[in-house]
Amino acid sequence: MERYDVIVAGVGGMGSATLFELSCRGARTLGIEQFRCGHDRGSSHGETRIIRLAYYEHLAYVPLLRRAYARWRELESLTGERMLVTTGSIDAGPPDSKVFAGSLESCLKFELPHEVLTGAELSARFPAFNLPRDTMAVLQADGGYLRPERAVVALANAARAQGATIHENESVVAWETTSGGVRVRTAAGDYWADTLVISAGAWLASLVPSLAPAAVPERQVVAWFDTPPGGLFDPVRFPVFNVALPEGRYYGFPSIDEQGFKVGRYHHLEEQVAPARLDRRIHDRDLDALRACVTRYFPAAGDVRKASVCMFTNTPDEHFIIDRLPHDPRVFVVSPCSGHGFKFCSVVGEIVADLVLDQATTHDISLFALSRLSSSIREG
Numbered sequence: 001m002e003r004y005d006v007i008v009a010g011v012g013g014m015g016s017a018t019l020f021e022l023s024c025r026g027a028r029t030l031g032i033e034q035f036r037c038g039h040d041r042g043s044s045h046g047e048t049r050i051i052r053l054a055y056y057e058h059l060a061y062v063p064l065l066r067r068a069y070a071r072w073r074e075l076e077s078l079t080g081e082r083m084l085v086t087t088g089s090i091d092a093g094p095p096d097s098k099v100f101a102g103s104l105e106s107c108l109k110f111e112l113p114h115e116v117l118t119g120a121e122l123s124a125r126f127p128a129f130n131l132p133r134d135t136m137a138v139l140q141a142d143g144g145y146l147r148p149e150r151a152v153v154a155l156a157n158a159a160r161a162q163g164a165t166i167h168e169n170e171s172v173v174a175w176e177t178t179s180g181g182v183r184v185r186t187a188a189g190d191y192w193a194d195t196l197v198i199s200a201g202a203w204l205a206s207l208v209p210s211l212a213p214a215a216v217p218e219r220q221v222v223a224w225f226d227t228p229p230g231g232l233f234d235p236v237r238f239p240v241f242n243v244a245l246p247e248g249r250y251y252g253f254p255s256i257d258e259q260g261f262k263v264g265r266y267h268h269l270e271e272q273v274a275p276a277r278l279d280r281r282i283h284d285r286d287l288d289a290l291r292a293c294v295t296r297y298f299p300a301a302g303d304v305r306k307a308s309v310c311m312f313t314n315t316p317d318e319h320f321i322i323d324r325l326p327h328d329p330r331v332f333v334v335s336p337c338s339g340h341g342f343k344f345c346s347v348v349g350e351i352v353a354d355l356v357l358d359q360a361t362t363h364d365i366s367l368f369a370l371s372r373l374s375s376s377i378r379e380g
Contacts, residue, residue: 001190004029004165010198019155019166036168037153043310043313045148047256048145049148051069053112054140060364062106067363075346089242093249094132125139126239128232181193182330182331202217202275213376218267222263223304225303234254249266251264260306267312314338320336321373322348
C-alpha cells in the first residue's frame with residue numbers, strides 16, 4: 001500500500017488549496033477526487049463566486065479575508081491565472097437588516113474604506129439597481145468575484161508542480177485510523193497516511209456519518225439573465241451584490257464575457273438533498289424565484305438565458321467547520337461552507353497546513369470549532 005504524509009479527500013476549492021499549501025511545505029500528499037478537478041457536480045463551480053471584504057456574517061471573518069485577498073493575488077502571480085476580479089461590492093437592505101447593518105459594522109470595526117448610500121443614491125450611481133426606497137447600502141471598493149473552476153484547476157496543477165499526487169475520478173469509500181496511521185480505501189485500492197483531511201463538501205456525511213445533522217446539503221439554483229445594450233450590467237458599471245428584499249436574500253454578479261447578469265437566492269427553495277440524488281433539472285419554480293427579484297429590482301434585465309444547479313452544505317449556524325475529529329485526532333474536517341466559503345479557500349489552505357504540520361495556526365478559527373455543534377451532532 002502506498003504511504004503519504006497527508007491524504008486529502010475531495011479536491012474542490014478547499015481541498016485543492018490545502019493540497020497546494022501542504023505540498024509547498026514539503027509534505028508528501030495525495031489528493032483523491034471522485035470527479036475531475038474543476039468539475040460542476042458540487043459547490044466550487046458556476047463561473048463566478050463573490051469575494052468581499054465587508055462581511056456581515058461575522059466580524060471574525062474579516063481578518064481571514066484580508067489574508068485571503070493577499071493569498072489569491074500571490075497565487076495569481078505564481079500560476080499566471082487571473083482568479084480575482086475587483087468590481088466593488090454592495091451589501092444592501094433595510095437599515096436594520098443583517099446584510100446592511102452587519103456589513104457597515106465590519107467596515108467601521110476594521111476601518112475598511114466604504115460608502116453608505118441610500119436606495120436613490122445607489123440607483124443614481126448604478127442605474128441597473130432599482131431597490132426599495134427604504135434601502136440602505138454599503139459600497140466597498142475591494143469586492144468582486146473569483147473564477148472557481150479556474151482557481152481549482154490552477155491550485156491542483158500548482159500542487160502537482162510541488163510534488164502532490166492527485167487521483168481524479170476515484171471515490172473514497174471508507175477510512176479508518178489504526179496504530180499505524182490512517183487507511184483510506186477507494187475502489188482502486190488502499191492508501192496509508194499519517195493524517196487525513198476530509199474536504200468532501202456535500203459528501204461529508206458519507207465519510208463522517210456522525211456529522212450528518214451538522215452538514216446538510218441543499219439544492220441551489222442560479223440563473224443568467226439577458227442584458228440590454230449600453231453596458232448597464234458590465235463589471236465597470238455594476239458591482240457584485242448581496243441584498244435583503246421582501247422576497248428573500250439575493251446575490252448577483254455583472255455580465256461577464258457577455259454571458260448575462262447572474263442572480264441567486266440564498267437557500268433558494270430550501271430543498272434539502274442527498275448529493276447522489278440531486279435534481280439537476282431546472283424547473284419553472286426555480287426560475288420564478290429568481291424572476292421575482294430581477295423583474296422588480298433590476299428591470300433593465302431581460303429573461304433567463306441559462307441556469308445551473310449546485311449545492312450549499314449548511315451548518316446550523318452557517319459558519320464553517322475547520323477542526324480535528326474529537327475521536328480521531330489524525331483526521332481533520334474542512335468545510336462545509338454554508339454557501340459563502342469559496343472566497344476563503346486561499347487562506348483556509350494555509351490554516352489546514354498549519355494545523356496538520358505545526359499542530360496550531362496563528363489565525364483565529366475558534367468560530368469554526370466542532371464543539372459548538374455538539375448538540376446538533378448528538379441529536380443526529
